[in-house]
Amino acid sequence: MASYIIIAIIAYAIGSINFSVIFSRKFAGFDVREKGSGNAGSTNMLRTVGKKAALITLLCDILKGVVSIGIAILIGNIVENVDKALLVQIAGVCVVIGHTYPIFFEFRGGKGVATSLGILLLINWQIGLICLVFALVIMVLTKMVSAGSVLAAILYPILTLFIGKEFYIVPGNYLIFSVIMALIVAFNHRENIKRLLNGTESKISFKKS
8 A cells, every 4th residue: 555655646746846837937937827828838838938948848748757657667566566557557647636736836737638648658659659649630630739638538548448458568457547537638628628619719829929
């Protein structure tokens, strides 16, 4: 039990390191949460700070997911009599929760898409790549990041049903985990979903506002 609690705390702490806030303050002198959409994520960084800051933020947010899962795997290999797959799943959920509700930044974070991508790519690179390509295609066609993010999140549990356990870095049952991750991303995009349904969602722009 201690191992599960430890990885939950570590993953949440890693997720709570909000790079968009750190980099917006460093590069632009303001808190990204006070500009644009108010979201602490790479899309709002692109709109309010610029391409370079957005790219760095995106890579760092992906890395949070990768590092958290990597630590979970390491603990699973060191500690005896633990469910390695469960450790990985706890790490994945907690790092995204940390990203969304960061204890270091007033519990006002991002939507967890980039961090979720890092998790997926490490847990199962096939699913991660499929979701990434699918999201990018939707984003290009609609010019809306939220549409690609939400639809890719929905696709994740579906792919989990068809891709065998042998392709996972730690074999196990990931269906419930995939549903939880999809629900977290969808919940974090609830306002975007409303705007998508109303036809008022903002389209992505590569120009600094």
